[in-house]
Every structure is written in C-alpha cells, then in structure tokens.
Amino acid sequence: MFAESVPVVEVSTVPPDGFVLDVREDDEWRAGHAPDALHIPLHQLPERAAEVPRDRQIYVVCRIGGRSAQAVQALNDAGWQAANVAGGMQAWALAGRGMVSETGADPKVV
Template sequence: MNPQNVPSVGVAEIPAGVTLLDVRELDEWQAGHAPEALHIPMSELAGRLEELPSDKDVYVVCRSGGRSARVTQYLNGNGWDAVNIDGGMQSWAAQGKPMVSDGDAEPEVI
C-alpha cells in the first residue's frame, strides 16, 4: 500500500473525541503541538503501542503528512482504526487551530 491509499482527512474534518497522535520528533513537539495530542515519535512507536487506545479512532499527525501516512498504514495493519491528517501540523497552524509549546516560546511548527 502506498501513502495515497491511506485514509486521510483535512484538519477541519477531524471529529471531536478522537485520539490525536503526534509522531514528530521531540524538538518538533516542544516547538509547538496540539494541546490534547499524545506524543509518540515515529521512531518509538513500535515499542509504545500499548499507550494507544484500542477503543477509538486514532488520528495521526506529523509536520506535513508523510510520516503520519506511514504510521497510519502501520497502525491500520496492526488492528487500529487510524486516519492520516493531510498537511500535518503545517495545515493545523495555517488554519489557526490551538497550539502550545514546551517552555515560554510562542508555539510554532518546525
């Protein structure tokens, strides 16, 4: 399966009450992320699957959508209902969605 066949939605289409999984690296997360997101870097995912809920959909986000598409494909192949977020955190920020950062800096997508 290639990334074009991965279930995807735009930022505006994310339903309430889902798990938002941010798979970016720590420095990207610290610079700015969605307030309610769960952070598990893509490189750590296989060892941390138990942190994901099995009873609700997982919406996966990265910076632009590439890593999250691969993670979505992986999760769907391992029993989760996962959906990729098109455009990633770049789209999230561009649409004015809430963001927080670790520390005092203004949240940004790096």
Template sequence: MNVPEVEVHAVPGDGFLLDVREDDEWHAGHAPAAVHIPLGELQTRVEEIPKDATVYVVCRVGGRSAHAAAWLNHVGYDAVNVGGGMQSWAFAGRAMVSETGQEPFVA
C-alpha cells in the same frame, strides 16, 4: 500506500490525536490534547494508543504520519492520517501550545 486521510478541520476536538514528530518539533508547538509518540518509538509504545477509538495521526506535513497510520491499521487500529500535518493545523488556526514558554510554531 493507501491510507485514509482527513483535513485538519475534520479532526474532532475530543478525538485521539497522535503526534509522531520528533521531540524538538513537539516542544516547538503541538495541539494541546495530542499524545506524543515519536515515529521511531511507535512500535514499542503502541500499547499507549486506545484500540476502541479512531486514531488521528499527525506529523509536520503528512508523510511520517501516513506511514504511522498505515502500520497502525495493519496491526488492527482504526487510524487516519491528518492531511497536511501540523503545517495545515497551524494555517487553519487550530489551537497550539509549546513546551518552551515561547509562542508555539511548527518546527
């Protein structure tokens, strides 16, 4: 699978960040401005993603997001995988929030 990839530091603060992890992972911790569409729902919710912007796709470590980015590119989007996923995001000290009221973490 040949998918464009960027490091977490290269994701712009105002970029469209798509998180394809499962609900429990999302609730534990995610980037504040990310849009959550679990990978299993991507094909039925793809209209929620803008076609006029680069889509930065993230998951826990980069595998699911690479598949999502490949499919998005195949159907006409400009999608890029975020290398290392949310684990690298957290390690790099990028902002995170949780939906639980607890300290955010990568589940």
C-alpha cells in the same frame, strides 16, 4: 506511495475531542503541538503502540504528512482505526487550530 492505501482526513474534520497522535521528533513537539495530543516519535511507535487506544478513531499528525502516513499504515495493519491528517501540523497551524509549546514561547511548527 501511501496516499492510495492510507485513510486521510482534513484538519477541519478532526473533532475537538478527537485523539491526536503526534509522531514528530522531540524538538518539533516542544516547539508546538495540539494541546491534548499524545507524543510518540515514529521510531518509538513499535515499542509504545500500547499507549494508543484501540477503541476510538486515531488522528495522526507529523509536520506535513509523510511520517504520519507510515504510522497510520502500521497502526491500521495492526488493528487500530487511524487516519492521516492531511498537511500535518503545518495545515493544523494554518487552520488556526489550538497549539501549545513546551518551551514557553509562542507555539510554532518547525
């Protein structure tokens, strides 16, 4: 289980200028995501990890927290400072945090 070994933060504690890494699939991303998030689907993270800054805290999201926990564990094992955002984008949306879509429709979590 990831919960015991992976740092977790509440959505409300992610600073407005925090670096958000979204590890969801393309269709989920297009439907709605944090405005300034970096999108790297979980399966692409090994090849694209260099795009994630090493000099700051990383807040990782997926839909509800499972994939992001895997990403956090991998990043932290490789020397990053990453934390799983509890509840993922579902919690983000429920908290009223900013979201945008790539489709032109109102952003939503799918």
